[in-house]
Ligand SMILES: O=C(O)COP(=O)(O)O
């Protein structure tokens with residue numbers, strides 16, 4: 001049975017407001033003014049260390065404080081990652097429908113602890129047979145290893161990856177998996193420039209999109 005593996009931020013959940021809140025709390029500790037939601041949204045996709053690096057650069061803060069800044073960001077984010085975060089409309093139903101016939105996995109660049117906390121918050125943790133975060137392995141997406149690890153953990157020979165970003169498309173390609181692109185997430189470039197097998201703008205369409213070949 002083919003597995004279906006999901007990205008998290010910008011694919012299942014709109015988490016940018018909480019990431020922004022943690023980023024701005026961290027920046028305030030360095031005496032820097034806040035970033036807008038659009039700015040922070042544009043920094044998401046390559047994991048927390050990269051997000052923090054981009055925040056520091058945007059505010060002209062010395063990159064030498066990076067490690068300290070990552071710890072400060074995580075201290076803010078990890079206590080309440082779901083305060084302002086919502087599931088995309090239709091995401092829960094789509095997951096429930098797909099879980100009836102396929103093993104589901106999660107492969108995100110978000111660290112594993114807050115990723116699991118978010119799944120639990122939304123009551124989704126039992127739907128996922130494998131959860132790989134950005135700190136679960138020594139490498140993160142776009143390296144294909146985390147995606148392959150999620151597939152292997154599900155005991156599946158093949159899988160489809162569902163994500164929202166250029167990084168996800170590159171990861172799926174490197175792992176030789178078909179990629180379904182959610183067009184309403186945090187991508188930075190036009191859909192036409194992102195290699196994909198299928199694309200969807202609303203989660204209600206996802207089960208049909210994936211199951212139509214699956215029989
Ligand atoms: O943490 C990030 O930067 C992005 O997380 P994602 O891989 O779930 O989109």
Ligand SMILES: [Mg+2]
Nearest residue numbers: 007009010164
């Ligand atoms: Mg994403």
